[in-house]
Amino acid sequence: MAIPAGIATVVVTGRYIRPDGSPLTGTVTFEPPPRLTFPDADTISAGAATVALDGDGAFLVTLIATDVPGMQPEDWTYTVTERMARAPERTYHVALPSATPAVDLADIAPADPAHGDYVLITGPAGADGEDGTQLLSASGAPTNGQGADGDFYVDTTPGDPTLYGPKAGGTWPTAGISLGRQPDRGVYVPRGWGEHWRAKRDAAAAGKAKIIFMGDSVTKGYYVSNLVTKSYPGVIRTALQTAYGDGGSGLYSVNRSAAIVGAKPEAVAAWSANGSIIATTGTWTDTDLYYGPGISSIYATAAATATFSVRGTTLKIYTLAGVNTPNAGYTYSIDGGAPVAVPDPGLSSGSTRTTTVTGLSAGNHTVVISYNGSAGARLQLIGVSAENSTGVVVDNAGRSGVRSDHYAVSGTGNTLWHGGSLNPADLVVYSLGLNDANQSVALDTWANNTYQILNTIKGAGNGATDLLILLQHRGSFASTPYSQYGARARGIAEEYGAALINLWPMGRNNYTYWSELGYWGTATNPGAAGADTVHPSDAGHQYIADQVLPLLMS
Incomplete structure (x- = not known):
């Protein structure tokens, strides 16, 4: 949804790569004050904006400018948090004035000792001795490529500063000394x-x-x-x-079904419309039994279907057997394929049973569980999970x-x-x-x-x-x-x-x-x-x- 007219914006872009040019993966979060009020636009903004890097390590996001006339509060900055895979997390502050409608984050992010991104502290000269006269500091534990033997290092991670050293034999100690976690x-x-x-x-x-x-x-x-x-x-x-x-999509529990969410009709309607609950036909009822992954189950005693939208190359169908017997078998079909029959195991004590399907193509799949309504029996369904390798x-x-x-x-x-x-x-x-x-x-x-x-x-x-x-x-x-x-x-x-x-x-x-x-x-x-x-x-x-x-x- 677009930012309302009358509220000035700034387009922020950026790109993150490793030294060899390969793209980083992760997110960048821009967090303003907890609440921004725009009386002239009849709008209140709350929360942070998080954008994920694309396949090139790049991003583009449109944000509210930090100097919108009449906005409350005034004179604030965004807290920017960079969270990248296998790279240190970094947090800093930036202003986004409306006079600059587009900016690249590399032009305004701190990148030198004067702005606190990396600080090297050298003590006063002393008597001649071995190499190693420096106290280094940065966010994150030291690597052996940093510093010389005899040096000390402070990990300046906010709230958990830690002292390492001295470095010896080209190696830093694996454990440091906490300087007072806050x-x-x-x-x-x-x-x-x-x-x-x-x-x-x-x-x-x-x-x-x-x-x-x-x-x-x-x-x-x-x-x-x-x-x-x-x-x-x-x-x-x-x-x-x-x-x-x-x-993959992971577990899709039947707790996300109208049979269990049914007391909230507006919520059921909204979630049904966007496909975030199971699509069903026939009558399914909450069992009030707590078995298997997601500890939820619903049952049908007459012909019924349950349709799951999942993502992964391997899927598992979970049903409950041995409780409220006799139980019944079922069929499943994937992406409109031929139904596959799964008989009831005839258990006499409660047990979660798993049917595993492998070798699916990568991507999304539609799984339809069908029950034929066997006389005097019931199918008790727990859910479906899907995972990639x-x-x-x-x-x-x-x-x-x-x-x-x-x-x-x-x-x-x-x-x-x-x-x-x-x-x-x-x-x-x-x-x-x-x-x-x-x-x-x-x-x-x-x-x-x-x-x-x-x-x-x-x-x-x-x-x-x-x-x-x-x-x-x-x-x-x-x-x-x-x-x-x-x-x-x-x-x-x-x-x-x-x-x-x-x-x-x-x-x-x-x-x-x-x-x-x-x-x-x-x-x-x-x-x-x-x-x-x-x-x-x-x-x-x-x-x-x-x-x-x-x-x-x-």
């Missing part, structure tokens, strides 16, 4: 966090890196305009796949209405499907607690469920899964134990080597603050700002993604 409000990141995720992420051009988001209706995407692209996991998926490679895979396993105990139900193996042995991941984002708190689940009960889930994840394989605990803004859920959860979460994070992002203190522990920013959504007009008690708008989900992405892309 974490952002609501953020805790232990030193060394992300070693497993980053290694897989950086090698995703030749392999896969996988993230699973565990959460409730906020994680699912309430109330964005498009559940696939605008939910905070969707925004994160787009950014990571742009930077490191497309691993390389790139980043992001599974959104959020389900509306769930508590922590739903992912820890005994006998279902739920956690095993969310970073455990049945569906391993390199990073699991754990975001459960809102429904626990709103239903007055005791602090110790929530914590014990969380321990059980994280134990199962870390117990898979050799424990090479990184963890991020993401606590959502509690909205207007007053008189709940949610703040107690946040305090306990810090200790849990330390125990499991997890990172922690707590949006409640980041949001000033206040509902109105986010409301003024347009971060709360509405079920009657998904994506727009509204007065929902806890579910964010498009802008709110973008804000959540903006807090998580720097950690995942650093």
